[in-house]
Each structure stands twice: as structure tokens, then as C-alpha cells.
Amino acid sequence: MNTNIITCPNCNTQFEPTAALEQSIKESMRKEFNGRWEEEVKKREEQYKQREILLLQQKQEAEKVAHNRTLELQRDFELQRKKIEEDAHRQAAVTTQADFEHKLKLLEETNKANADKLKEARDREMDFLKKMEALQAREAELEVATQRKLMEERTRLSEQIRKEEDEKSKVRDADHQMRLKELEKQLDDQRKLAEEMRRKAEQGSMQLQGEVQELALEALLKHTFPFDIISEVGKGVKGADCIQTVRNNYGQECGKIIYESKRTKDFSPEWIEKLKADSRMLGADVAVIVTQAMPKDMPNFGQKDGVWICNFTEAKALIHVLRDLVVQVHSAHTSHDNKGDKMALLYNYLISAEFAGQWDAIREAFMSMKMSLIKERDQMERIWKSREKQLEKVLLSATHIRGSIDGIAGMESIDLNLLPEDRYTLD
DSSP states (O other): OOTTOEEOTTTOOEEOOOHHHHHHHHHHHHHHHHHHHHHHHHHHHHHHHHHHHHHHHHHHHHHHHHHHHHHHHHHHHHHHHHHHHHHHHHHHHHHHHHHHHHHHHHHHHHHHHHHHHHHHHHHHHHHHHHHHHHHHHHHHHHHHHHHHHHHHHHHHHHHHHHHHHHHHHHHHHHHHHHHHHHHHHHHHHHHHHHHHHHHHHHTSOHHHHHHHHHHHHHHHHHHHOTTSEEEEOOTTOSSOSEEEEEEOTTSOEEEEEEEEEEOOSSOOTHHHHHHHHHHHHHTOSEEEEEESSOOTTOSSOEEETTEEEEOHHHHHHHHHHHHHHHHHHHHHHHHHTTHHHHHHHHHHHHTSHHHHHHHHHHHHHHHHHHHHHHHHHHHHHHHHHHHHHHHHHHHHHHHHHHHHHHHHTOGGGOOOOSSGGGOOSOO
């Protein structure tokens, strides 16, 4: 069957349309369809708008009903609250009135009992005052009688003591005179003995006096400088009285100091020349004269013609200074001696296996100590961190308990603060 044949609806005539007719029919059908579609769309849009307006009106009515219901509930709540408050006030007023009447009754009974006790206390006080007055009068009478007896006894004792003192005074005067004579005789004997001893002491040997100071100087040097060599010069031997060989901290001899000890009333300039000659003969670096009598132009210690002069009290300080100078001069000379050889020895030592081994041992010990310290620090930090977590758990549990008690009884009833000022976090 040919689908392109069209039948006329009026006369039932069938004919085959051409391409132009076909296009025209299609165009008219398209317009008709588009027109119906637009009408349908407009109709549907109009229905949607009406439905939206209806829904909006329903929503507004629902909100209005809900608002009215809320207002009614609020009014009912206010009425119930006012009613409860009025009942509570009424009940409190009744309870307060009853308590007030009960307390008033108790106060009246207490006041009555206190009034009775006060009256009884006043009566007792009156009796006590009467007894005190009688007792004071009795004490006054006893005091007068006692004072009278004491005056009489004091007078009698004074007379007896005066007589005894007079007798003792006479005996003491006699004993005092005898003892005074004995003391005068003893004093006179002691004076004569002291004069004899002073005369013998002045006539003593000048050599003995000098030996005493010489021995004291040697003892001072040995005690102050135990590592130095203190040589004693015998009697009759030509030279100084004492020689000190100075040593440094390594036991090396640094030089010599010679001493001449003098204990006379006058200073002799010949001592200086003699000690200088002894110094040249012994090869000493420093010469010192320890004398009791200083030169007239030297009130204190000092150097004169190349020789140091001081008294015994100044010797210790001066020797310290001179000894340090000798050690320093020796160190300066030693540092310049064989300087090139020492540098070579030092270089050889620095590049030797001995120095490398010793330095490796120092490095290993240092690294071992450092690693041990790092391990200890890490361990302590782990322990501190663990304890910090435990403390945080404790504080958190305490905070929960504190919140529960606060909700039940209020924090004013009990203090549960583990940290001051409510600090519940660790710094």
C-alpha cells in the first residue's frame, strides 16, 4: 500500500501529494502543534502559579495558627507559674509565721532563765565582794603586824651585824698589814732577781742572739716553701748564714737566694759588701739581709747597693715576691733555650701515633659520655611525657567530678581544686 496517497475527507478522492504540498502540510502541522504546545505550557504555568499562591496562603495560615498556639501556651505557662509562686509564698508565709512564733517563745523563755541566772549571779557577786572586803581588811592588819615585826628584826640584825663587822675589820686590818709587809718583801726580792737576770742577759753572747734569729729564719723558709732546698751554713764557715735553692712546680732548680741574719742594735754598711761577695762566690741570684736594726735612710724594707734589706716581720712577704721573680726569670730563659729543637719535638709529638691514640681515646670517651647523656635525656623525657599524660587524666577526672558536684550542690559547698586558681591544664 502506498503510504504517500492522501484521501480527501470531503469527497474521498485520493491523490498523491507533491513535495511542495508535502512541505506545506508539514509546516501547517508544525505550527498547529507549536500553538497547542505553547497553550499547554501557559496553562500549566498558570496552574503552577495558582498552586504556589495556594501553598503560600496555607503556610501563612499555619504560621499564624502556630503563633497563636504559642501565645496561648505562654499565657497558660505564666498563669501556672504565678499560681505556683503564690502558693509557695503563701506556704512560706505560714511556715515563717510559725517559726517566728516558736523562736519568740524560746527567746522569752531564755530571757526569763537569763534574768534568774543574772539575779543569782548578782547575789553571789555581792557575797563575794563582802568576803573580799573582809579579807582585804584582814590582810591589811596582817601586813601592818608583819612590817612592825620586820622593822624590829631588821634593827636587831643591823646592830648584831655592825658589831661583827667591827670585830672582823680589826682582824682584817691586822692580817692586811702582815700581808702587805710580806708582799713588799717578795716584791723587793723579785726586783733584785729581775735586775740580776737582766744584767746577765745583757752580758750574754751576741752570737747566741744571732743564732736564735737565724734558726727562726730557717724554720720560716722550710715551713713556707717545703719544696725548696734550705741549706744551713755551719759556724765558722765562710759565706752567708742560709741558702735557699728555688724549685718550680716541676722540681726544676730555678736559682738561689742567700740570707744573712743580723740581730744587733746598729746597722753596719760592711754587711752589704760581704754579702755581695758571698753572692758572687756562690752564684746566687738574690741576696737578702734580715736585720733587727735598719739603715738610717731606710725606715722600711728595700734594696740598697743590689742587696735587699728587711726586718724579720717583713721577711715572709719579701721572700714570696723575690722567689716568684726568680721562677719567672728562669721560665723566660728556659722558653728561649733550644726553641727550634722544642718546636721540632712538639711537631713530631703532634704527628706521632701516641698523640693520635691519646686523642682518639679522649674522643671516644667524650662520644660515650655524650651518647649516654642523650639516652638519659630521652629516657627522662619519655618518663616526663608519661607522667604528664597521667596527670592530664587525673585532672580530667577531677574536672568531671567537680562538674557533677557543681550541678548537684554548687562549688561553694566543697573545694575540689587540684591546682591553684582553677588551672586544669598543665603548662
